[in-house]
Amino acid sequence: MNEMKKDIIPLLQKAQADGGFISPEAIRTISRALRVSENEIYGVATFYTQFRFKPPGKHNIKVCLGTACHVGGGQNFMEVMKIDKNLGHGETSPDGKFSLERVACLGCCALAPVVVVNEEVHGRMNRVTFTKLLESLDPPPAAETGAATDPGAQE
Amino acid sequence: MSVQEETLQHTPAGAATAVIPPPRIRILVCEGTGCVSSKSPEIRAALEGFARELGQEDRVEIGFTGCHGFCQKGPIVVVEPEGIFYCRVSPKDAKDIAVAHLGGGEPVKRLFYRHPVTKEVVPYYRDIMFYKKQQRVILRNCGKINPEKISEYEAREGYQALRKAVTSMTPAEVVEEVRKAGLRGRGGAGFATAIKWDVCRKQPGKVKYVICNADEGDPGAFMDRSILEADAHSVLEGLTLLGYAIGAGKGYIYCRAEYPLAVKRVRIALAQARENGYLGKNILGSDFDFDVEVFEGAGAFVCGEETALIGSIQGSRGMPSIRPPYPAEKGLWGKPTVINNVKTLASVPVIVSKGADWYASIGTETSKGTAVFALTGKIANSGLVEVPMGAPLSTIIYDIGGGIPNKKSFKAIQTGGPSGGCLPGNLLEMPIDFDSLKEAGSMMGSGGLVVMDNDTCIVDIAHFFLTFIQSESCGKCVPCRVGTRHMVEILDKIRTGKGTEEDLAKLEKLARMVKQGSLCGLGQTAPNPVLTALRYFRAEFVAHVVDKRCPAAACRELVTFRIIPDRCTGCQMCVKVCPTKAITGPRAQVHNLDQSKCIKCRACYEICRFDAVAGDAIILVS
Numbered sequence: 001m002n003e004m005k006k007d008i009i010p011l012l013q014k015a016q017a018d019g020g021f022i023s024p025e026a027i028r029t030i031s032r033a034l035r036v037s038e039n040e041i042y043g044v045a046t047f048y049t050q051f052r053f054k055p056p057g058k059h060n061i062k063v064c065l066g067t068a069c070h071v072g073g074g075q076n077f078m079e080v081m082k083i084d085k086n087l088g089h090g091e092t093s094p095d096g097k098f099s100l101e102r103v104a105c106l107g108c109c110a111l112a113p114v115v116v117v118n119e120e121v122h123g124r125m126n127r128v129t130f131t132k133l134l135e136s137l138d139p140p141p142a143a144e145t146g147a148a149t150d151p152g153a154q155e
Numbered sequence: 156m157s158v159q160e161e162t163l164q165h166t167p168a169g170a171a172t173a174v175i176p177p178p179r180i181r182i183l184v185c186e187g188t189g190c191v192s193s194k195s196p197e198i199r200a201a202l203e204g205f206a207r208e209l210g211q212e213d214r215v216e217i218g219f220t221g222c223h224g225f226c227q228k229g230p231i232v233v234v235e236p237e238g239i240f241y242c243r244v245s246p247k248d249a250k251d252i253a254v255a256h257l258g259g260g261e262p263v264k265r266l267f268y269r270h271p272v273t274k275e276v277v278p279y280y281r282d283i284m285f286y287k288k289q290q291r292v293i294l295r296n297c298g299k300i301n302p303e304k305i306s307e308y309e310a311r312e313g314y315q316a317l318r319k320a321v322t323s324m325t326p327a328e329v330v331e332e333v334r335k336a337g338l339r340g341r342g343g344a345g346f347a348t349a350i351k352w353d354v355c356r357k358q359p360g361k362v363k364y365v366i367c368n369a370d371e372g373d374p375g376a377f378m379d380r381s382i383l384e385a386d387a388h389s390v391l392e393g394l395t396l397l398g399y400a401i402g403a404g405k406g407y408i409y410c411r412a413e414y415p416l417a418v419k420r421v422r423i424a425l426a427q428a429r430e431n432g433y434l435g436k437n438i439l440g441s442d443f444d445f446d447v448e449v450f451e452g453a454g455a456f457v458c459g460e461e462t463a464l465i466g467s468i469q470g471s472r473g474m475p476s477i478r479p480p481y482p483a484e485k486g487l488w489g490k491p492t493v494i495n496n497v498k499t500l501a502s503v504p505v506i507v508s509k510g511a512d513w514y515a516s517i518g519t520e521t522s523k524g525t526a527v528f529a530l531t532g533k534i535a536n537s538g539l540v541e542v543p544m545g546a547p548l549s550t551i552i553y554d555i556g557g558g559i560p561n562k563k564s565f566k567a568i569q570t571g572g573p574s575g576g577c578l579p580g581n582l583l584e585m586p587i588d589f590d591s592l593k594e595a596g597s598m599m600g601s602g603g604l605v606v607m608d609n610d611t612c613i614v615d616i617a618h619f620f621l622t623f624i625q626s627e628s629c630g631k632c633v634p635c636r637v638g639t640r641h642m643v644e645i646l647d648k649i650r651t652g653k654g655t656e657e658d659l660a661k662l663e664k665l666a667r668m669v670k671q672g673s674l675c676g677l678g679q680t681a682p683n684p685v686l687t688a689l690r691y692f693r694a695e696f697v698a699h700v701v702d703k704r705c706p707a708a709a710c711r712e713l714v715t716f717r718i719i720p721d722r723c724t725g726c727q728m729c730v731k732v733c734p735t736k737a738i739t740g741p742r743a744q745v746h747n748l749d750q751s752k753c754i755k756c757r758a759c760y761e762i763c764r765f766d767a768v769a770g771d772a773i774i775l776v777s
Binding site for chain 2: 009013103
């Protein structure tokens with residue numbers, strides 16, 4: 001058993017933390033460092049949902065679809081993203097502004113339904129507050145000057 | 156511990172010689188994940204600012220604690236020594252709290268907890284029903300101590316059990332104590348902890364490992380996260396005791412990467428424990444060496460299974476392997492390994508320090524101790540609940556949980572997450588322990604309890620869990636990989652009104668095959684939600700396949716939305732939210748809903764709230 005292999009997952013996590021996603025170059029670097037084939041590293045990386053292989057959008061939206069959030073209507077937010085932004089799970093909008101992920105459970109069940117935008121948790125959401133949240137992240141063109149440069153301005 | 160005792164403990168040691176100071180005020184802000192997401196760090200910063208402004212910063216200690224378990228009411232602020240409990244606090248309220256307790260004002264009544272049914276105001280922590288009926292053993296320190304200060308853990312008998320074990324007990328005695336206590340694994344299946352330990356202790360060889368399983372993947376469960384965030388030292392102490400008992404030199408905490416705050420607090424606890432000599436070489440002057448490393452999981456539900464977890468630490472795809480050999484014989488890197496859940500390990504220090512007899516006096520004949528549940532869903536008080544094993548579900552739902560809100564009625568309770576089952580109302584008086592739940596077709600699982608009211612469709616829930624399992628199946632064995640996929644397909648047919656009665660029989664047969672034929676616990680328990688749903692709520696399945704109706708009006712394809720003209724006030728709220736412009740009509744006139752454009756997204760239904768007057772103007776019909 002190659003004991004070096006135990007560093008695959010921590011290194012992939014580091015690569016993703018630094019670059020936002022796992023690039024082919026990152027895989028190659030890890031492969032050389034650990035003397036494990038690129039194939040095998042891809043095999044490990046694709047098994048775990050944490051790793052993404054495309055760059056995330058400027059606003060990465062994670063919709064929690066755990067049990068409590070499902071019962072509370074979390075699916076609605078996936079639908080709003082589909083209708084308003086034409087985005088599905090794992091996709092990034094062509095302008096790079098939004099990306100969408102579906103996650104199983106964030107452990108904030110008492111705040112269900114929960115949406116996470118850029119690592120900030122928004123609890124007790126509904127369709128209306130979610131739509132407003134999206135608008136605040138990407139204001140319509142009239143209000144864009146100034147506010148658009150600061151994604152946290154509205155929050 | 157009473158409030159007075161607690162105050163005494165925090166009085167500085169040298170105070171007796173000086174003039175007796177006025178009782179020190181402590182304002183404690185909850186900083187668990189739930190409260191942090193509702194801006195509790197801002198509240199703490201604001202409180203500190205106002206304390207300075209009032210010139211009272213010497214008289215008050217403004218600190219933070221981990222999760223109180225009552226996340227729904229968060230952010231929570233507790234003021235000691237009185238024990239006043241403020242809930243749903245926002246940063247704007249900080250000034251009022253500071254003035255009330257530091258500027259000689261009155262406590263802030265509007266932030267007091269209100270009983271969900273009687274609306275009675277409850278100012279004190281100790282009087283809140285949600286806590287009153289609980290018995291906290293595993294969660295003993297949660298919300299009481301600052302999780303980032305080892306001194307506060309030590310002040311509550313922390314690391315006393317480890318000291319007792321390494322100085323006065325042999326490893327075999329520790330195992331024996333755990334055996335006498337009757338501790339069963341809190342990860343779900345309830346395997347006797349001491350048997351696992353004993354097998355591993357007796358294995359030859361010097362290198363052994365212990366692992367704390369904190370890969371809490373069950374959707375709807377968050378107790379492990381809360382314990383690690385609020386009281387990481389107790390888990391660490393339990394893990395070290397386990398290491399001592401079996402003769403391991405190295406431990407791992409395998410924590411989900413989705414829990415960044417828990418990982419951070421565990422790392423802080425590790426550093427402090429090393430500094431204070433509870434980890435490292437010659438622990439507490441004995442010849443026992445032990446250290447712990449944190450391993451962050453990468454998001455795979457199946458890694459909660461012990462052989463898959465080991466695979467994951469070894470850097471492979473997290474796929475389970477065939478047992479035997481069990482990890483206790485041949486585990487991590489081929490060495491004997493014990494894997495225990497967070498809650499199991501957090502119980503160990505109490506057992507060692509208070510004794511097996513004390514622990515065994517709690518609970519039922521076969522299930523000793525307490526059970527921790529994450530109570531969520533359609534319930535008035537959601538949060539973490541710890542009760543003795545054998546307490547009935549009704550106590551948890553009605554006494555602690557405060558019942559079902561919004562005048563809806565109870566329909567089902569889902570226990571044990573995707574491995575458990577949905578139980579109906581007539582089982583609410585059943586005493587809950589490992590065995591009774593198994594008999595009812597469910598299981599303890601990790602302890603998620605999701606309450607459902609009449610708006611929740613059982614078919615939809617079964618579909619939800621199976622979809623989750625199907626996407627998390629690692630794909631190694633055929634029954635789980637293929638079987639669950641077909642089960643999802645059948646449930647999808649039923650949900651959309653295309654199912655037949657034959658499908659129900661097929662579903663049941665397939666469920667039994669997956670249960671019997673799967674390699675690991677994930678597949679073996681995956682059909683439980685479906686089987687229990689069919690066992691207790693068959694009529695609802697029949698309504699879907701025969702009448703093509705969804706009694707809960709939740710399955711989209713079987714529902715139509717209608718506006719009731721008598722009730723519609725023409726407020727245009729629904730017109731505004733309708734994403735497809737299916738609803739039209741001028742202000743103050745009855746609106747019109749074009750069924751051909753309606754995508755059944757429920758946006759109008761959710762925003763239309765006239766129940767106070769005449770009931771909703773927009774209804775769901777199935």
